[in-house]
Amino acid sequence: MVMDETQLVRGGSFLFHATGSLPQFTPEESSEEALAIAEAARDFVAGEVMPRDEEIDHLDLELNRELLAKAGELGILGIEVPEAYGGLDLEKKTALLVLEEMAKQASFSTSYGAHTSIGTLPIVYFGNHDQKAKYLPKLASGEWVAAYALTEAGSGSDALGAKTTAVLEDGCWVLNGTKAWITNAGFADVFVVFAKVNGTHFSAFIVEKTDPGLSTGAEEKKLGIKGSSTRTVILDNCRIPEDRLLGGKGKGARIAFGILNIGRFKLGASSAGAGKRVLEYTLKYAGERTQFGKPLTAFGLIQQKLANMAIRIFVGESMNFRTIGYLDEALARTSWESETGGADKMKAIEEYAVEASMAKVWGSEALFATADDAVQTFGGAGFSAEYPAEKIYRDCRINRIFEGTNEINRLLIAGTFLKRCSGAEGLPLQEAAAAPLDLPQDALLRTVALAKARALKVIALAQADRGPKILDNQEAAARIANLLLEIYAMESAVIRARRMAEASHRWSGLALDMATVYAQEAWNRIQAEARMLAAELASDAVLDTLVADLLAMHAPAPVALSALRQTISRILVEQGRYPLARA
Ligand SMILES: Cc1cc2nc3c(=O)[nH]c(=O)nc-3n(C[C@H](O)[C@H](O)[C@H](O)COP(=O)(O)OP(=O)(O)OC[C@H]3O[C@@H](n4cnc5c(N)ncnc54)[C@H](O)[C@@H]3O)c2cc1C
Numbered sequence: 001m002v003m004d005e006t007q008l009v010r011g012g013s014f015l016f017h018a019t020g021s022l023p024q025f026t027p028e029e030s031s032e033e034a035l036a037i038a039e040a041a042r043d044f045v046a047g048e049v050m051p052r053d054e055e056i057d058h059l060d061l062e063l064n065r066e067l068l069a070k071a072g073e074l075g076i077l078g079i080e081v082p083e084a085y086g087g088l089d090l091e092k093k094t095a096l097l098v099l100e101e102m103a104k105q106a107s108f109s110t111s112y113g114a115h116t117s118i119g120t121l122p123i124v125y126f127g128n129h130d131q132k133a134k135y136l137p138k139l140a141s142g143e144w145v146a147a148y149a150l151t152e153a154g155s156g157s158d159a160l161g162a163k164t165t166a167v168l169e170d171g172c173w174v175l176n177g178t179k180a181w182i183t184n185a186g187f188a189d190v191f192v193v194f195a196k197v198n199g200t201h202f203s204a205f206i207v208e209k210t211d212p213g214l215s216t217g218a219e220e221k222k223l224g225i226k227g228s229s230t231r232t233v234i235l236d237n238c239r240i241p242e243d244r245l246l247g248g249k250g251k252g253a254r255i256a257f258g259i260l261n262i263g264r265f266k267l268g269a270s271s272a273g274a275g276k277r278v279l280e281y282t283l284k285y286a287g288e289r290t291q292f293g294k295p296l297t298a299f300g301l302i303q304q305k306l307a308n309m310a311i312r313i314f315v316g317e318s319m320n321f322r323t324i325g326y327l328d329e330a331l332a333r334t335s336w337e338s339e340t341g342g343a344d345k346m347k348a349i350e351e352y353a354v355e356a357s358m359a360k361v362w363g364s365e366a367l368f369a370t371a372d373d374a375v376q377t378f379g380g381a382g383f384s385a386e387y388p389a390e391k392i393y394r395d396c397r398i399n400r401i402f403e404g405t406n407e408i409n410r411l412l413i414a415g416t417f418l419k420r421c422s423g424a425e426g427l428p429l430q431e432a433a434a435a436p437l438d439l440p441q442d443a444l445l446r447t448v449a450l451a452k453a454r455a456l457k458v459i460a461l462a463q464a465d466r467g468p469k470i471l472d473n474q475e476a477a478a479r480i481a482n483l484l485l486e487i488y489a490m491e492s493a494v495i496r497a498r499r500m501a502e503a504s505h506r507w508s509g510l511a512l513d514m515a516t517v518y519a520q521e522a523w524n525r526i527q528a529e530a531r532m533l534a535a536e537l538a539s540d541a542v543l544d545t546l547v548a549d550l551l552a553m554h555a556p557a558p559v560a561l562s563a564l565r566q567t568i569s570r571i572l573v574e575q576g577r578y579p580l581a582r583a
Pocket of ligand 1: 114148149150151153155156157158180181182183184222230398401402403404405406407408474
């Protein structure tokens with residue numbers, strides 16, 4: 001598929017383009033302005049948040065508010081709020097850099113994310129002028145804190161199954177129902193609440209803490225992120241003025257899921273940010289702890305873990321910044337000045353729904369693997385609350401559950417992608433799968449090209465053989481998602497590493513080693529997924545042809561990964577941290 005430069009990259013289209021032929025933003029290209037704001041966030045986290053780590057984790061609601069207000073003074077609550085309403089209206093890239101910093105304290109980062117993202121953004125994108133003027137300046141300054149109330153005890157993944165109702169009575173909406181698991185509920189001033197008008201039209205409302213009939217339950221006793229507030233929100237004949245309906249009657253699904261898309265991009269970023277801190281303290285411990293007369297860092301299997309932690313950060317960042325580059329490009333073509341500005345922006349974000357879910361799934365699982373590697377590297381100390389690895393292991397577990405569970409997101413990745421590949425304007429899955437293989441000479445590019453060819457063949461077969469019904473087989477759908485996210489991850493890392501080499505970046509050798517290790521291992525997973533997906537699908541005859549086809553394709557030459565990981569680990573030990581950290 002050929003694209004001219006004025007065209008936007010279509011969501012989900014990465015599988016159809018030769019590696020490197022699409023624009024790709026990388027963290028190395030961050031603007032001075034974005035880096036300056038990230039630095040302010042870093043100083044804030046180092047100076048105000050981390051010294052109070054323990055206090056935060058004991059769930060101090062006042063402290064949460066106080067820290068949010070301080071973040072507001074620095075401007076980092078208003079990054080995505082239009083200037084006209086007291087914000088900075090900066091690119092999403094800046095929000096991503098800031099989130100990476102915030103992620104160093106998981107509980108506070110959850111409060112911050114719920115406030116700035118899912119709490120505030122529904123009003124940013126769907127509010128009318130009066131609603132924006134009333135709420136956004138206070139939310140951007142930190143004077144007020146926001147929460148997002150979608151989930152109920154009986155409807156989590158199935159969010160549209162909500163039972164909360166809204167009825168218009170004498171010029172007021174009367175809300176009844178109970179929302180569950182609401183972050184920031186213990187101290188929020190403003191709640192974006194989803195309810196069904198007359199029990200049918202799913203809609204969003206702005207509810208204030210002081211509105212009659214709103215109360216909150218007790219704090220949940222949680223496995224992790226213990227310093228974030230999570231409560232039920234009870235609406236008992238809660239009366240709010242008629243003008244608190246957000247985005248129009250029946251627009252709730254668009255708001256709820258559109259906003260979750262943004263939350264998903266961001267979860268990828270906070271996972272990478274948290275990974276950097278975990279790597280730092282794990283390197284320190286592994287350098288200090290000796291066994292058999294040597295530091296742990298001298299052992300190959302510890303080096304493997306340290307290297308893998310850095311590789312996951314590098315790959316995650318590569319994916320996140322690539323996606324956010326697409327998104328900012330699309331958003332730059334919209335304007336708040338236009339009457340449809342908010343809707344246009346939301347449409348631009350929705351275009352990258354596949355990439356948003358991939359960032360969420362990949363990032364959350366990568367961070368969990370990193371937390372696990374940290375616990376293991378600490379040994380018995382990893383199991384002790386006296387040391388930091390135990391906390392991240394608990395804190396990061398939630399990332400696979402909220403913002404849509406990883407199961408739901410995998411189904412979304414496969415479903416949205418296949419939908420994009422149908423219809424006259426659809427992505428050309430069948431044509432691409434049938435196209436002759438054009439293999440680059442470069443070993444890394446060749447690995448990506450082969451992986452794409454494998455995935456195209458087998459996903460095209462799934463589409464031809466079953467059509468949308470393939471999604472009824474959830475394991476098969478998850479395999480499609482795994483193929484897509486492994487390829488996106490691998491390709492994003494490879495392109496970034498090559499770009500760094502072209503720019504003679506100080507760490508380009510390290511970047512190429514990290515991309516090579518990831519690509520080699522991802523290749524094996526892709527190969528396995530392709531074979532298992534094929535087995536789910538075809539009749540014996542078709543399967544024989546497909547397997548013969550797949551086997552006839554070349555495989556990338558294997559690379560000895562231990563030597564690469566030793567080199568990566570040596571640099572990590574020398575630097576004492578992820579070397580590509582921005583400060
Ligand atoms: C600490 C915390 C903070 C939260 N903050 C907020 C918040 O601020 N606002 C808010 O609205 N919500 C919030 N949530 C709720 C969260 O988004 C939900 O917990 C999540 O969406 C999952 O819903 P559930 O818990 O009802 O699980 P369920 O939907 O019951 O799912 C249980 C399991 O079944 C799987 N499953 C469900 N449906 C399917 C399907 N169709 N196919 C395959 N598998 C399926 C799920 O993947 C999961 O593994 C929070 C939750 C927690 C724990």
